[in-house]
Amino acid sequence: MNALTSTFAMTSAVAVGFFALSAAVANAFEPSEPITAETLLEVAEMTRIANAIDSAVDAKNWDVARSYFTDTIDVDFTSLVGGEPATIPADALIAGWSGNLSAEKTSFHLRGNHDVVxxxxxxxxxxxxGYAWNRMERGALEENGGNDLWEVWGTYEHSFVQTDAGWKVDGMTFNATAQRGNAFVRDTPGS
Incomplete structure (x- = not known):
């Protein structure tokens, strides 16, 4: 495959992923409520928390990431990894993330179009x-797939509850709409 064909194939894959994401998003979101003077600070705080979780995960600051969750959390990542939705201790969620995203693997998470109801x-x-990528140099080895990058696009749903310590996340769902790259990078814990 020459460089032009490779670029065309990559551009086509991104375009297909974008249109799949657009169609899924059109069906996933209910009409939003207007932000009022009474809800402005709460909406800003929930947006800050969702973004801060991503930043803490990318920085591998697991204590900070954990601080944004209630003790128990409803999780649903089945669109990405299969299985069933579950209610788990937040400590188990953080342990899973930290085990997969160890020092060898870098990640980048980006989110936008926050809508709070x-x-x-x-x-x-x-x-x-949401958009995320994982990069692991070992993935570039031929026997591991020959690509050090895995990417995913989708939508998130965070449920929040007001606690004595402020707003906390008590539920998190990710609906993957497109992904590309090396599944070895996604599935292999860093060392």
């Missing part, structure tokens, strides 16, 4: 779009 005075749901 209050479900009660003390609870809310945030929908957002």
């Amino acid at each position: 209050f479900t009660s005075e003390d609870s809310a749901v945030m929908h957002s779009h």
Whole structure:
């Protein structure tokens, strides 16, 4: 495959992923509620928390990442890894992340289009779009797939509850709409 064909194939894959994401997002999000003077600070705080989780994960600051969750959390990453949604200790979620994203593997998470809907005075749901990549040099070895990068696009749903310590995440769902790259990088814990 020459460079032009390779570039065309990569551009086509991204375009297909974008259109799949657009179609999924159009069906995933309910109309948003207007932000009012009463909800402005709460919406800003929930947006900050969702972004801060990503930043803490990328920095491998697991204590900070853990601080944004309640003790128990409903998780659903089945669109990415199969299985069933589960209710687990937040410590187990962080242990899973830290085990997969150890020093050898770098990650980058980016989210946008945050949309918060209050479900009660003390609870809310945030929908957002997400993009992430993992990079691991070992993936570039021919026997490991020959590519050091894996990427994914999708939508997130974070459920929030108001606690004595402020807003905390008590549920997190990721709906993958497109991914590309080396599954070895995604699935292999760093050393």
